[in-house]
Amino acid sequence: MGKASRTKVEASRREKIAAQRAAARRAEQRRRILIASGSIIAVLAVVLVFVIVKLNSKPSSSSASGVSNGPTGSALTAVVDQVTSVPASTLDAVGDGGGAVTGKPATISGTALTANGKPEMLFMGAEYCPYCAAERWAMIVALSRFGTFSGLSTVHSSSTDVFPNTPTWTFYKSTYTSPYLTFTPVETTTNVPDASSPLGYVPLQTPTSAQLALQTKYGGAQGTIPFIDFGNKYAISGASYSNQVLVGLSWSQIAADLHNPNSPVAQAIDGTANYITAAICKMTGNQPASACTSTVQSLESQI
Secondary structure, eight states, X not given: OOHHHHHHHHHHHHHHHHHHHHXXXXXXXXXXXXXXXXXXXXXXXXXXXXXXXXXXTXXXXXXXXXXXXXXXXXXXXXXXXXXXXXXXXXXXXXXTOTTOOOOOOEEOOOSOOEETTEEEEEEEEXXXXXXXXXXXXXXXXXXXXXXXXXXXXXXXXXXXXXXXXXEEEEOTTOEEEOSSOEEEXXXXXXXXXXXXXXXXXXXXXXXXXHHHHHHHHHHTTTTOSSEEEETTXXXXXXXXXXXXXXXXXXXXXXXXXXXXXXXXXXXXXXXXXXXXXXXXXXXXXXXXXXXXXXXXHXXXXXX
C-alpha cells in the first residue's frame, strides 16, 4: 500500500474513532439527563404525596374518636354552654314533654350500684348509634343539674344507619364531676365503619364483664343501646324520644331550641331530661333542691 493510501486509511480510522467518541458522549449526556429527569419526577411524586396527605388530614372538627363536622373553638364553647345551662324555669315549663317522651326510666331491682362512695349512673352506647345520639342531649342537660362536664366533643351518628348523621356528643375522653353521683359512660365504638370488627365499627371502649351483665339483665339479651342504669334502681333501654325532631338541625340550632320550652326540640329533649333528673333525684334523696324541683318530684311517681 502506498503512502497516500495509508494516509487515507488512517484519516478514515481517526474519523470513525472521533464519531464513536462523539456518539458515546451523546449517549452519556442522554443517560445523565434521564437520571436527572427521573430524580425530579421522584421528588415531585414525594411532594405530591405529602400534599395529598396534608389535604386529607386538615382538621375537620373531628372528635377524639370518630368523625364529626360539628362546631369548634368558640362556637363549640358557646354550644356546650347552652346545653349545660338550660334554666330550671324552662325545664319546669316543659314538664313531662307533653307526649314527646316515649321512653321513661323503669324500676329495676338489684344490688345497689355505687362508685367512689356515691350512687352510680352507668351509660352504655356507641358513637354510630342514632338513638344514643338523641339520648346524649337529654343526659347532658339532666346531669348538668348535678355536676360539671369537661372535654365534651361533638360527633354524629352513622351516615348509613337510620336517621343518618344525627348531631350529638361523645362522652369518650370527657370527665364529669359531681358531689351527688358518679357518672360512668362507655362508648363501645366510633362512628367509623370497620368490616373486620364484630360490631361493624371501629372499637373504642370495652365494657367490663359486670357492665355487660347489667346491660344483659336490665337492657335485653341483645344488648340494646342506649342503656342507662341508675344505681340499679331504674333503667332506660332504647330511645326515649323520636330522632325525627333533630332531623336537619345543627348542633347550635338544637342547643338554642333547648331554651325555648315551646319548641319540639325542648319538648322531646328537656322532657326526657326531666325524667332522667327524676331518676337521679330518687337516687340522691332529692338532692340538690335546685335540680329536684317540685315539677321533677311530680315525675318521680311516674317511674
